[in-house]
Amino acid sequence: MSSFQPPADRIWWQVPVGKQxxxxxxxxxxxxxxxFFMMPYWHVYGKQNLSTEAYQTNAEKYGAAVxxxxxxxxxxxxxxxxxxxxxxxxxxxxxxLGRLWQxxxxxxxxxxxxxxxxxxxxxxxHGFSLQPVNINLQVVPxxxxxxxxxxxxxxxxxxxxxxxxxxxxxxxxGKIHVKEN
Amino acid sequence: MAQFxxxxxxxxxxxxxxxxxxxxxxxxxxxxxxxxxxxxxxVILTRWQDVHLLPADLFYQVLTAHGINAxxxxxxxxxxxxxxxxxxxxxxxxxxxxxxxxxxxALMVIGAVMNNVAVMQGNSSVMMTSYVPMQAAxxxxxxxxxxxxxxxxxCFVFLGTLVLAKDDKTYDGSLPLVVFGALTATIIAIFTxxxxxxxxxxxxxxxxxxxxxxxxxxxxxxxxxxGHSSQQINVAAHVSIWYLxxxxxxxxxxxxEKVSRFAFLLYIFFLQLASAHHILxxxxxxxxxxxxxxxxxxxxxxxxxxxxxxxxxxxxxxxxRSKGYTKGLFxxxxxxxxxxxxxxxxxxxxxIFGFIGxxxxxxxxxxxxxxxxxxxxxxxxxxxxxVAVGTTLTFMALTYLLIPVLFRRALFMPWMAKLQPYVFSLxxxxxxxxxxxxxxxxxxxxxxxxxxxxxxxxxxYPGTAYMMVAVGGIGGVLGVVGGAMFLIVTVGSLLFGKKLxxxxxxxxxxxxxxxxxxxxxxxxxxxLERAEPVEHHHDGFEAPGTFVLALALLVCFVVYYAIxxxxxxxxxPIG
Ligand code: HEM
Ligand SMILES: [Cu+2]
Ligand SMILES: [Cu+2]
Numbered sequence: 001m002s003s004f005q006p007p008a009d010r011i012w013w014q015v016p017v018g019k020q021x022x023x024x025x026x027x028x029x030x031x032x033x034x035x036f037f038m039m040p041y042w043h044v045y046g047k048q049n050l051s052t053e054a055y056q057t058n059a060e061k062y063g064a065a066v067x068x069x070x071x072x073x074x075x076x077x078x079x080x081x082x083x084x085x086x087x088x089x090x091x092x093x094x095x096x097l098g099r100l101w102q103x104x105x106x107x108x109x110x111x112x113x114x115x116x117x118x119x120x121x122x123x124x125x126h127g128f129s130l131q132p133v134n135i136n137l138q139v140v141p142x143x144x145x146x147x148x149x150x151x152x153x154x155x156x157x158x159x160x161x162x163x164x165x166x167x168x169x170x171x172x173x174g175k176i177h178v179k180e181n
Numbered sequence: 182m183a184q185f186x187x188x189x190x191x192x193x194x195x196x197x198x199x200x201x202x203x204x205x206x207x208x209x210x211x212x213x214x215x216x217x218x219x220x221x222x223x224v225i226l227t228r229w230q231d232v233h234l235l236p237a238d239l240f241y242q243v244l245t246a247h248g249i250n251a252x253x254x255x256x257x258x259x260x261x262x263x264x265x266x267x268x269x270x271x272x273x274x275x276x277x278x279x280x281x282x283x284x285x286x287a288l289m290v291i292g293a294v295m296n297n298v299a300v301m302q303g304n305s306s307v308m309m310t311s312y313v314p315m316q317a318a319x320x321x322x323x324x325x326x327x328x329x330x331x332x333x334x335x336c337f338v339f340l341g342t343l344v345l346a347k348d349d350k351t352y353d354g355s356l357p358l359v360v361f362g363a364l365t366a367t368i369i370a371i372f373t374x375x376x377x378x379x380x381x382x383x384x385x386x387x388x389x390x391x392x393x394x395x396x397x398x399x400x401x402x403x404x405x406x407x408g409h410s411s412q413q414i415n416v417a418a419h420v421s422i423w424y425l426x427x428x429x430x431x432x433x434x435x436x437x438e439k440v441s442r443f444a445f446l447l448y449i450f451f452l453q454l455a456s457a458h459h460i461l462x463x464x465x466x467x468x469x470x471x472x473x474x475x476x477x478x479x480x481x482x483x484x485x486x487x488x489x490x491x492x493x494x495x496x497x498x499x500x501x502r503s504k505g506y507t508k509g510l511f512x513x514x515x516x517x518x519x520x521x522x523x524x525x526x527x528x529x530x531x532x533i534f535g536f537i538g539x540x541x542x543x544x545x546x547x548x549x550x551x552x553x554x555x556x557x558x559x560x561x562x563x564x565x566x567x568v569a570v571g572t573t574l575t576f577m578a579l580t581y582l583l584i585p586v587l588f589r590r591a592l593f594m595p596w597m598a599k600l601q602p603y604v605f606s607l608x609x610x611x612x613x614x615x616x617x618x619x620x621x622x623x624x625x626x627x628x629x630x631x632x633x634x635x636x637x638x639x640x641x642y643p644g645t646a647y648m649m650v651a652v653g654g655i656g657g658v659l660g661v662v663g664g665a666m667f668l669i670v671t672v673g674s675l676l677f678g679k680k681l682x683x684x685x686x687x688x689x690x691x692x693x694x695x696x697x698x699x700x701x702x703x704x705x706x707x708x709l710e711r712a713e714p715v716e717h718h719h720d721g722f723e724a725p726g727t728f729v730l731a732l733a734l735l736v737c738f739v740v741y742y743a744i745x746x747x748x749x750x751x752x753x754p755i756g
Contacts, residue, residue, distance in 0.1 A: 002434030002712035003424040003496065004271050006354035009714065012438040020722045021440050021491065024731055028487040031735065032480035035742065039472045039548045042746075047754035048549055054465030081637035102637070119464075124315050125397060127556045127625065131640060133752050134623040136555040138463045140397045141314060145464035148756045158640040160633075162556040162625030164308050166315070167238055170629045171636035 050137075053146040059122040062097060062144055069095040070105050078106050078175070085177075093118060093146075096159070096174065098126035098139045100166060103159045103174020110181045114150040126172070127163030136162060151178040184275065185703035190681075191429070191586045194706040198279035199269035199342075203262045203587060205286060206335075207580070210258030211671055213293065214573070217251035218664040220244075221657070225612070228558075229654025230631050230647055237629040241306040244627065246297065248309035252568060253328070254293045259576045260366065260418050261289070261335040266583075267363035267421070268342035273706040274351045277341030285334030288327050296324030308627060310404060313384060313395045322385035326378070333374045336367045352709035358435050358442065359428070362421025365445040370414045376406035398463060405456035415568055416486070417448055419530065419575040423493045426527045426578060430518065433500035434712055436492050436723065444492070447485035461551035471548050483543055490535050491731045495724035502723075510726040526578030526602040533606060534571030537613055538563060540738050550745050553752060556627075558650075559620025562613045569660075570609050574602060577667050584674045589681045593673030597666050605663025611656025619649040621748075 002008070009015050043049050069086065076085040084105040088094045090113035097104050099122040109115060119128055121141040128137040133153075137145065151157075159174035184197045223243040226234040235243060269276045276282065298320065299305040305317035343364065346352060356364065380403040386392045424441070427433040435441045457474035460466055476483075501513030518524045541563040545554040554560065581598055584590055592598050624631065624646050631642055631650065722728060 002432070003428035004357045004359040005709060005712040006352050006357055007438045008434075008712040009438075010354050010711070012355065015437065015439060017437045017440055018723060020495070020724060020728055021437055021488070024491045024728065025440070025484070025488055027735065028484050031738070032476075032484050032487075035483075035543065035547070036472075036476050036480055038746070039476070042549050043468060046549060046750065047756070048552060048749050048752060049468070049756050050462060050549070050552060051756055052465060052467050078638075080639075083637070125312050129556065129623065129625055130753075131623045132643070134553045134557075134621075135752055135755065136462060136552060136557065138401075138460070138555065140401070140464055142397055143464040150754045152753055158638070160623070160625055160640065162628065163312075164241065164627040167241070168635075169241075169627075170237065170633055173633060173636045173638040173640055175638055 051145075051147045055144045055146075056142060057120055057144040058142060062120045063122055065118070066095045066097045066104065069093075074105075075108065081106075088115070091115065096128075097122055098128065098161065098165075098172070099123050101161070101168035101172035103128070103161070103172065106175045106177070108177045108179065109151055111151055111154045111178050112181065114148055117147050117149050118144055119147070120144040124165045125163050126161050126165050129160040129162040130176070131158045131160055133157060138163065151176075154178045154180040184701060185273075185706055186701045187703055187706070188586050188589075193270050193586060194273045194703060195587070196269045196274070196276050197701055198282070199265045199276035200587065202276065202279065202282050202286065203265050203270075203583075206258050206262035206265070207583070207587075208675075209286075209290060209293075210255050210262065210576075211580075211668065213250045213254035213258060214664070215668055216297070217247050217255055218661055218668065220247035220250065221664070222661045223247075225654050225657030225661070227629065229651055229657075231651060232654065233630075238303070238306070240629045241308075241627075242300060242303060245306045245308050246300045249296060249300070249325075250293075251573075252309065253325070256415055256568065256572060256576075257328070257332050258289065258293075260370075260414065261286075261332060263418055263422065263576075263579070264335060264339040264363055264367060265342075266587075267360050268339045268346065271357060271360055271709075272342070272346040272351050273709050274342055274346035274349060276338065277345045278338055281334055282338040285331040285338065288331030288334070290331075292324045292326070292328030292331060294324070295320050295327065299324060310408065311384070312404075313387070313397050313400045316388055319385060319388040322381055322388055326381050326385060329374050329377050329381070333371065336370050336374075339363070339367050349705075350708065351706070354711045357709075358438060359421050359425045361442055362417055362424060362445050365448055366414045366417035366421065368449055369410055369417060373407050373410040373414060376403060376410070380404050380407065398465070401460055401463060402456065402466075405459040409456045409458060412564075412568065413448060413482070415572040417445065419534075419572045420445075420486075420489050420493070422575050422579050423489075423527060423531060424496070426523060426575075426582070427493060427497045427500070429582065430521070430524055431497050431500040431504075433496040434715070436495050436499060440488060441492050444485040444488040447481050451482040451485075458546040458551075461546075461548055462555045468548065475546050475548055480543070483539075486535075486539060487731075487734075490531075490539075490734065491724075491727060493531060494730065495727040498724040498727045510729055513726060520599050522581045522598045522602050523578045525599075526574050526581065529602050529606040530571050530574040530578065533566055533574075533610060533613075535734055536737060537610070537617075538566030538571050540734075540741055541617060542567060543738075544742055544745050547742075547745075550749055552755075553745075553749055554620065556625055557620035558616050558624045558626045558628075561626050562616035562620060562653075565609060565616075566613050570606065570613075574605060577605070578602070580667075580671055584671065584678065585681060588675060588678075590674045590678030591681055593670055593676075593678045598670045601663055601666040601670065604666060605660060608656050608659025608661070608663050612653045612660055613656070615649045615653035615656060619646055619653060622646040622649065624650060 087108040161172035
């Protein structure tokens with residue numbers, strides 16, 4: 001019994017530390033520093049870094065911007081859902097919004113091209129979860145987030161909502177199609 | 182008037198009012214765990230897609246109540262009991278302001294009941310995090326606020342008792358390490374509750390209509406100052422209990438007082454930062470801030486946990502070796518009392534917390550890696566390793582110790598107690614590992630239906646994802662069985678356990694102290710003396726087995742960390 005008794009040495013902070021603890025603390029510290037510097041390293045050399053570009057917005061403003069985007073580039077209507085399919089030019093600003101309970105609109109993108117994706121919510125918080133790629137972003141009402149995406153695979157991708165947003169949460173899906181060019 | 186009794190088996194001195202308060206707080210905690218455990222069954226059997234037990238609305242309601250009862254009510258009620266134990270019992274002091282302590286307890290009970298009623302009424306299924314602008318009933322928030330105020334009073338009673346003990350000179354020298362750890366937890370708790378008040382009070386006012394807007398992002402940032410640091414209370418509390426348990430079972434002493442206390446100090450200095458873990462993929466938060474914050478400056482709190490990871494088992498190894506278990510690297514561990522649930526519970530909690538909870542936590546808290554993990558079911562899998570096993574199983578182990586000591590009852594069905602840590606750990610480990618896997622495949626958390634029934638569009642998860650969740654479900658059910666075993670033993674012991682004679686018990690004389698009657702006949706316990714001095718020999722490695730285990734942890738850590746960067750590098754470039 002001692003861990004729950006006062007230390008044996010009155011001046012316990014002067015008792016020398018054992019070799020084993022010093023070595024372990026040293027190894028652990030080095031590892032912690034490596035992990036720390038990995039993050040700035042990835043900002044420089046990695047390709048997956050979240051942009052910090054964001055603007056304050058509101059439901060009317062953002063909703064209007066998305067509608068204007070849809071009107072300009074709509075190329076069809078999805079039969080299953082009745083949602084507009086939008087084919088924006090490569091490199092442009094593209095929009096998606098989350099609302100109860102859909103990701104709107106459906107996007108047609110080209111592989112290897114980069115886009116500026118705007119995301120926001122018109123009502124509650126939602127979770128943008130791109131599957132099966134597995135990129136996950138928090139979508140917060142009042143904030144418009146802008147990220148650069150460059151799809152490097154062709155195919156059909158699904159946006160799942162992974163932040164709880166009420167009873168229809170599990171029905172909240174969206175689509176991004178990426179075609180080979 | 183004599184107000185202490187001495188436990189004849191352990192030699193602990195119990196102040197009369199502290200004793201009653203510990204009992205009621207522990208019992209309230211166990212009742213919360215019972216509720217949370219029943220609800221857990223609903224949660225896991227719904228997530229398991231082949232069973233899909235509950236309808237959607239009920240699932241979200243049950244999940245909200247599961248999270249709150251488990252992580253807030255069970256853990257904090259029990260922690261208040263631990264604080265009173267650490268201050269009054271370990272320091273042999275009167276409890277400061279017992280009237281206040283009772284008032285705090287009453288507030289906590291009222292708050293917990295009020296919050297549960299709100300969730301049960303059905304219009305407060307907002308999840309534990311209650312993110313705005315989704316709104317719960319006003320008494321949902323009010324319940325949480327009252328509970329927090331009650332807990333805050335408990336923290337001040339703890340601090341007051343430390344002052345009393347110092348004034349009464351009930352101990353010689355510095356605070357024991359375990360009490361120091363509890364003090365760490367308390368300091369963090371006070372910060373946490375303050376953040377909670379800053380965010381929950383306006384949210385309550387908003388729910389009754391006095392405030393018309395709460396910024397959703399601001400809510401997230403401040404809420405997580407509460408949500409994350411409250412997890413550090415748990416870490417500080419269960420690490421302290423690890424030191425206590427190794428001290429009681431093995432007579433272990435800290436390998437170095439300085440190192441262990443320094444590690445606790447690192448918690449105080451750096452844990453508060455970590456709220457960024459939860460907002461790594463939120464809009465508009467700067468990268469510099471995220472990196473600094475998510476890594477607790479430079480992973481200095483992780484460093485602290487890695488240090489405890491060596492010094493806790495290391496202390497045990499040194500003690501065991503001095504008793505002659507010196508063969509090879511691991512005789513000290515093989516010859517440990519594996520049939521004693523106090524030991525097995527503690528040890529599994531330590532291993533699962535460190536190897537699974539710790540590693541996954543650091544990995545997913547890495548700024549960029551969070552992109553492939555945020556809000557997937559990986560996240561609940563991670564924190565079931567930290568709180569549902571690390572903290573909860575530690576508290577269970579301590580409960581086995583306290584039943585004879587505090588409640589003076591023999592364990593009911595000791596064979597079940599003996600098996601319980603094995604069943605619980607096995608079940609939870611299976612659930613955790615497979616849900617980690619499912620999360621890696623993109624399965625989301627807080628989600629009723631992997632089939633997306635009723636959606637206008639469709640998506641099919643890979644078959645492996647279903648398989649992983651199903652196996653996780655089986656593990657979860659086994660975990661619930663393990664939880665039920667704990668409750669049967671505890672409740673059974675309190676109701677039917679044999680009342681202990683003053684001189685009998687599980688841990689008879691483990692402190693080598695004289696036996697006495699368990700009646701309040703001690704006016705003032707003798708002063709708590711400093712530990713026996715030992716020779717410090719620092720020529721070699723005192724705990725080589727532990728060092729090897731620590732290196733094994735490091736290897737797993739490095740490999741898993743690298744795998745996740747590799748996975749990240751394979752997803753779409755974004756910037
Ligand atoms: C006994 C066995 C347990 C099982 C089978 C279990 C199962 C689960 C599962 C599957 C989820 C995730 C559901 C989802 O996100 O869709 C969950 C959530 C959660 N669990 Fe448990 N759990 C158990 C015990 C515990 C314990 C002991 C604690 C805490 C001390 C705990 C705390 C939580 C919390 C905080 C959440 C998150 C709720 C939310 O998302 O708001 N659980 N549980
Ligand atoms: Cu949503
Ligand atoms: Cu949702």
